[in-house]
Amino acid sequence: MTTHSVLVLKVGGALLQTETGMANLMSAIKDMTAAGQKIVLVHGGGCLVDEQLTANGKEIIKLDGLRVTPADQIGIVVGALAGTSNKILQAAAAKAGVVSVGMSLGDGNVVNANIKDERLGLVGEVTPNDASYLNFILQQGWLPICSSIAVSDAGEMLNVNADQAATALAKLVNGTLVLLSDVAGVWDANKQVIKSLNKSQIETLVAEGVIEKGMKVKVEAALEVAQWMGKPVLVASWLETEQLKTLAQGGSIGTQIQP
Ligand SMILES: Nc1ncnc2c1ncn2[C@@H]1O[C@H](COP(=O)(O)OP(=O)(O)O)[C@@H](O)[C@H]1O
Numbered sequence: 001m002t003t004h005s006v007l008v009l010k011v012g013g014a015l016l017q018t019e020t021g022m023a024n025l026m027s028a029i030k031d032m033t034a035a036g037q038k039i040v041l042v043h044g045g046g047c048l049v050d051e052q053l054t055a056n057g058k059e060i061i062k063l064d065g066l067r068v069t070p071a072d073q074i075g076i077v078v079g080a081l082a083g084t085s086n087k088i089l090q091a092a093a094a095k096a097g098v099v100s101v102g103m104s105l106g107d108g109n110v111v112n113a114n115i116k117d118e119r120l121g122l123v124g125e126v127t128p129n130d131a132s133y134l135n136f137i138l139q140q141g142w143l144p145i146c147s148s149i150a151v152s153d154a155g156e157m158l159n160v161n162a163d164q165a166a167t168a169l170a171k172l173v174n175g176t177l178v179l180l181s182d183v184a185g186v187w188d189a190n191k192q193v194i195k196s197l198n199k200s201q202i203e204t205l206v207a208e209g210v211i212e213k214g215m216k217v218k219v220e221a222a223l224e225v226a227q228w229m230g231k232p233v234l235v236a237s238w239l240e241t242e243q244l245k246t247l248a249q250g251g252s253i254g255t256q257i258q259p
């Protein structure tokens, strides 16, 4: 008997600003769960973090798509991601009749977390650790909704890029990773979605500056998981209901990042 692998869905922050986007996603999640598919939802919330930092008079600095997070910003980042963003998604899940558990990377020893690079401040790098907590939630038929806030052994709260958070959880549960963003897939220089990309094609497009910023982080996270698992990772859109329907039916959407 073949068992469905766990689907690890990552959604970017822009989703949280559209009620219909969230309703469509939760409806697709409900259908997939009813069909027996286990799902872990990992979320970002970069735009909510930007809003809160600005409202508090703080500067927004990014290095290669990652937010520089000094000590005087981490509280705001944690509030926006593990608080507001996480609860907005739980509310959308509840509205769709999906029972969820709000969590973060700091819960149940799911990952190990360390400071990634001193220049980035309180930004974390995470590796998979213990799947028991996630498996427990999944066994109940509940939807884990996980923010990308981690806690280090030294007791630091760390801000983790949400694509990298999803990477660690996909490895942890040996799942199928789908990175859903506000674009239909990875674009070429003419903004046409590329159906499939391998390592050398990605390197060329990054060197040419065609893949940049948040998409560079995303594609590199996707490639790492594809190579780790020996199977493709999808970069697609939550904006397009048709894509979500295809995904719910087990089809391929967006750009396939090949191992
Ligand atoms: N080659 C590319 N293809 C698609 N999007 C790209 C590309 N290069 C840069 N981007 C930008 O990356 C964004 C997606 O990354 P990001 O904003 O981090 O998404 P999310 O918040 O959903 O994780 C797109 O909205 C687009 O503006």
Ligand SMILES: CC(=O)N[C@@H](CCC(=O)OP(=O)(O)O)C(=O)O
Pocket: 011, 012, 013, 014, 043, 044, 045, 046, 047, 049, 065, 066, 067, 077, 081, 123, 124, 148, 159, 160, 161, 162, 163, 214
């Ligand atoms: C270190 C780092 O960059 N953390 C991200 C975490 C949120 C995120 O990744 O959100 P999106 O998926 O919406 O981009 C940030 O602070 O914006």
